[in-house]
Amino acid sequence: MITTETHGDIAVLRLDHGKVNALDLELCDAITRAVGSTEADAIVLAGAGRAFSAGVDLRRIVAGGADYVAAFLPALSKAFLAVFDCPRPVVAAVGGSAIAGGCVLAAAADHRVMSGGGIGLTELLVGVPFPVAALEIIRHAVGHRAASLANTGVVLDPAGALAIGLVDEVVTADELLPRALARATAFARIPAAAFALTKEQVHRPARTSVEALRTTDDPRVIALWQTPERLAAIAAYLDALSR
Known part of the structure; x- marks a missing residue:
């Protein structure tokens, strides 16, 4: 589900779950x-296969229904925040599509290197909202452009993502892992305590908003995902995609 490769003092955590690393309860956990237990000096987060992560596994949502949603969405936010709050440097190596939750997971990293695929927030196109943690992570990454990304569901190519700061570097596929490792190694040379405290300070506005709003916003998000009408609409969306 997640493979770990060691490159000196850097751990490469690679999502390896199905064809497109779709986010389900098990992968989020x-x-x-994996992020919480690594003892490496820095982390590179990558995806196996043709995608970084294509986002939430909507088929599991439909199959599991309301009870699955109630367990899954908090686990999704916890996974996003595990990356965002990690005291160690985290570099995302985006070698393929990073859609919806995959986009948020990449945005939670300290630095993002992209070589191909598309990246964007598409949840509203399916008719469901994001938990507050996801939106605050995106807002931290791209500022005022978060609203446009969320409201339009636009999927950007690497150059478009670079233009708005959603990724920090665009490289070729062959350069992706070497460049991500080089960036992680540079971060790891910074004294660990100083890096961790600075990261905490930089992230504090986003984390303050998350903690202030989760108890009111997230229950409303879960409730919308759980409605029979929304589950039926997601099923119809998946059916249309398969035709």
């Missing part, structure tokens, strides 16, 4: 555990 695995991300949280």
